[in-house]
Amino acid sequence: MPTQISDIRDAGASTALLTDQYELTMLSAALADGSAFRNCSFEVFARRLPDGRRYGVVAGTERLLDALEQFRFGEPELAIVARFLDDTTVEWLRNYRFTGDIDGYREGDFYFPGSPILSVRGTFAECVILETLILSILNHDSAIASAAARMVSAAGGRRMIEMGSRRTHEQAAVAASRAAYLAGFDATSNLEAARRHDVPSAGTSAHAFTLLHTTEDGPDEAAAFRGQVAALGVSTTLLVDTYDITEGVKTAVAVAGPELGGVRIDSGDLGVLARQVRQQLDDLGATKTRIVVSGDLDEYAIAALRAEPVDSYGVGTSLVTGSGAPTAGMVYKLVEVDGIAVEKRSTNKASRGGAKKALRVVRPTGTIVEEVIYPAGSPAPVSEADGATELLIPLVREGKVVESAPTLEESRAVLKAGLVSLPWEGLKLSRGDSAVPVRFSGGEHQ
Amino acid sequence: MPTQISDIRDAGASTALLTDQYELTMLSAALADGSAFRNCSFEVFARRLPDGRRYGVVAGTERLLDALEQFRFGEPELAIVARFLDDTTVEWLRNYRFTGDIDGYREGDFYFPGSPILSVRGTFAECVILETLILSILNHDSAIASAAARMVSAAGGRRMIEMGSRRTHEQAAVAASRAAYLAGFDATSNLEAARRHDVPSAGTSAHAFTLLHTTEDGPDEAAAFRGQVAALGVSTTLLVDTYDITEGVKTAVAVAGPELGGVRIDSGDLGVLARQVRQQLDDLGATKTRIVVSGDLDEYAIAALRAEPVDSYGVGTSLVTGSGAPTAGMVYKLVEVDGIAVEKRSTNKASRGGAKKALRVVRPTGTIVEEVIYPAGSPAPVSEADGATELLIPLVREGKVVESAPTLEESRAVLKAGLVSLPWEGLKLSRGDSAVPVRFSGGEHQ
Incomplete structure (x- = not known):
């Protein structure tokens, strides 16, 4: 797994077109009006769990990191996007490499409504075009893993x-x-x-x-x-x-x-x-x-x-x-631009602006008490001594997948250990609420 | 589309491992006991439509024919199957080419419970190992097309x-x-x-x-x-x-x-x-x-x-x-061996043995009256003059995709025309029965 994104280009295996057209037209408009290189934070989260489910399982992270390494525009891909993009944008895509940072919940870890499962940081241009690929992989794999864990x-x-x-x-x-x-x-x-x-x-x-x-x-x-x-x-x-x-x-x-x-x-x-x-x-x-x-x-x-x-x-x-829940309902939202928290305001789709971090608080017995989400720039509201652990781990730094990215066997162990830490109601198959309360702590958007 | 299966081998694009292990262990046992080269007919059908649906749409045929051309075992694939297969079977797979015949409902055509959507004929060995690939493609694509047509x-x-x-x-x-x-x-x-x-x-x-x-x-x-x-x-x-x-x-x-x-x-x-x-x-x-x-x-x-x-x-x-119906529920069943009709007898899964053909009978006004399924060896029970058309068209002959295999645009036209030929109840979105009655005519298994 630890490889440099810029080293790899397996011809014919590009993942770059596994993308919605609007990601690239937005890029084109942002390149034209100068907003493309603002520093942005995007976050992946699920507004809710599938109906009646008590937890979700994060899955697909390793596949995503592999797919990210293949997210390159070669001639075959450029020929397609040149149908609807201007030359400047096409040239920009020719040289595209993701150079930003990605943190994420461990693959195999739980998530709950609002958990900031993945944090992607870099320029708008380099982050926005990854939306479709990121969501396709995480939504599919997490839906399957979440059902499988119950089985x-x-x-x-x-x-x-x-x-x-x-x-x-x-x-x-x-x-x-x-x-x-x-x-x-x-x-x-x-x-x-x-x-x-x-x-x-x-x-x-x-x-x-x-x-x-x-x-x-x-x-x-x-x-x-x-x-x-x-x-x-x-x-x-x-x-x-x-x-x-x-x-x-x-x-x-x-x-x-x-x-x-x-x-x-x-x-x-x-x-x-x-x-x-x-x-x-x-x-x-x-x-x-x-x-x-x-x-x-x-x-x-x-x-x-x-x-x-x-x-x-x-x-x-x-x-x-x-x-019954073939997709996990995760979304990829812009939450911060040049340090300014941003969020959508229309009906039923309000998101919580600002880059976030998350802690899970565990009793001395090992049972999860709560998940605490807090502004990325603030100190952790619960200390390690009080049972808190950070949930987001580094996955990509300056475009390179980190050396310590977990293997499938390690992720399997994460979930196995997790299943004995859920409050007992969490393992019930019957319809119910999220097994773990999620609390937002601090920040202007509390 | 019209290409010879044996001509193509795009390295790295083999579809051969998109297969369940048991297909190959059955092959191994059949090669060992001499039953592998009996002449077989397999059929794809759906026992029922998704709950409340009134019709299904056949989709994925063209993708299937493309994937079939890539169903080859090169060294990378053989290395995997050699973990659990004997040498004879591995060598047989090395030279594998499908050499049989395939007929199918037109892509874009309707299907109903029991419709013989695809007929695959050849030796047991060459047909059985295609089950997983055939069902994956048809079950996925038909589920999506069936929902999309209602939309x-x-x-x-x-x-x-x-x-x-x-x-x-x-x-x-x-x-x-x-x-x-x-x-x-x-x-x-x-x-x-x-x-x-x-x-x-x-x-x-x-x-x-x-x-x-x-x-x-x-x-x-x-x-x-x-x-x-x-x-x-x-x-x-x-x-x-x-x-x-x-x-x-x-x-x-x-x-x-x-x-x-x-x-x-x-x-x-x-x-x-x-x-x-x-x-x-x-x-x-x-x-x-x-x-x-x-x-x-x-x-x-x-x-x-x-x-x-x-x-x-x-x-x-x-x-x-x-x-709500992410898979079409199609199955791939052995229906005939050396001319002998075969079928499973256990609870709730009885299938109708014997190779079959199908007709659709249409009124002079263009509205579908019924679908008639009959033994492949018998004369058509309804004549063309009485509004019947054969539903199975040749897709593969002696391993070669036929010249006339339909394009996506042609298949799109098939469904567009079909939607105006359904009995009017068929287009209702509410839950109901199959829009078209399916009748079995003649044969020992009526």
Whole structure:
């Protein structure tokens, strides 16, 4: 991760056009009227959490820093923007390098309404054109991680496999796998996530493989299981619900022996079936064979299976769609210009002007008490001795990603530790308020 | 578009790992037990439409055909799959080319529950490994196009701009722009969609640009407007709701003159504001200045503004999240093996075995009467003379994309024509049943 933004230009991989046109027309107007080089602070925050959610999880930061390094305008990109921009602006973009500073909440950390998740500082010109890329990545990845964390909590330590790639955009799927792993999932079905982000990959089998072994004489589930076990070993997981589940389990153990790794159930009343299948497996001596369940699972269905003998959950659609909240609702707002706090004033969209910092205050027991947001230029209103820690860490300094930017494994550990520090109401799946109160302290805009 | 799949290999752009691991472990088992080369038909269909929706729109076909051409395993991809696959399977993948046939519903056409949207035929080995890629693309793009088509209907011919890039994954945003344009949107804010898919791009301005012009003396909206008009001309659209809308409109016309192209309102009660602003603009002589509204618009909000003097809608979040249905729920199922119809039998997931074709029957007035699905080997149950047309068109033959594969503009025309052929209930936004009955005709699985 620690690389110099100006060193890298992977031809063909530019992220510069993953941008809304208005960012560049604003740039053009600002270059023309001389306002482009005013010093600005932009902040990312969410006005609210998705309906009924008690916390959000920051995700996508590492992907964002990588994408930022590829935010360059080469000839192919310049040819597009030259359709609607003046020459001065095009030339400015040709030499574009972000040279400012970025601070952010740790990836894997919580956020709440108003949390200043990311602070981007530099000239208006260099900061404004990053809006779309920043929000696309953080809104998507945070939505997935926020949903995934609830699922991980609900699963109570049981193994979780992300298998939603078929239900979302092919590249969003890769980011969703990564976000799920960040949130505590154990593995993904997505091979590009394994390659790109080193997420452990896993997989079972689909109904097609069993159906493939149909002959003129009819279905032959045993042949399918023999084929799978011969190729992949007895530790494999056999899908037992293509025809009749009781027959499927019987056939699976007959073929693989009691050392069979697992069986997967993908349909039906999973609680009832899990109990029946566990009993049947135990009766057959397959006491260590694991039960994997899948099929329209969300955090509520996962929680409902808590008392059942389920060893592992495969989660697809609800994970990659953020379980009802597919986007995190984060915005990127200009909050300060040459030291002057600025904010919009129209209905329902008022933002709090001025560059901000944030503290989280934790009891000696480790439980979070509150989040305190305060003007960046003021002293911290709560001391470290009183349990406060700064939430914004340096990510980019003078255009360079800092050496200490966290890895995915480190971010995963941040969230894992965080989940035991939430007030207990915070982990409830039911609809509720933000788990942690956010307080604004000091400053003219209090 | 018409290219030979085997001719293209853009290094670094392989789509082969956008795949679930189980597709490849099934391949491995099938290669080992000899079932890999049985002739198979897979079909894509949706068991149901999203809750309350009356039709779905097929989208993503052209993207899928492009991605299929890049579905190759080079050394980087092989290195990943070699972690869990045997040498035979790895070698087979090294030489992988899809050599089979694909038929599909036209991109831009409707689909209903059970419609056989895509038919993929070849050996099990070559077909099964395409499942993830096919479903990722069709599920995402169809979800967006289906939502977008409802918005276009609701807008009743007014201009629609897609501006949701900041609310979804950065690459999903590009596909969403394309799907929205397919569905009848006029333009997108997304520049990569302009580059990659030739979607017309557009943009206005953000509150940041107005806030940027704040000085020690306070806000200076007029300076911001002057800057924008100087750089972009009087045909530009000025964002008038940063402070006070009435003042904003007054200032906008004072700066740009009555020839001002447009004003954008992004907050507040848009209906009330649109009326007030129209009156104010007319009073100022700016009778041709357009009113653009944006801010949490979905198809219902768009419809609610039908009687108001709105000229153009900017739609973001609800578009890129499929307006409550972010994935289309399509599945890819093995339906036939060496001429034998196959289907899963477990609870709630029964599929209808056997390769299928589909007809749409249209009255002489042009209104759709029904969709008829029938066994691929049987004669069409309704004749062309009786208003039936075949819905599946050839897309790939012996691994080659056919010469006549439709362009985005052609697909856009398909949907535009389709929207006037739906039974009138079909265009209602309220929750309802599928607009067109789907009938299965003939075959052992009727």
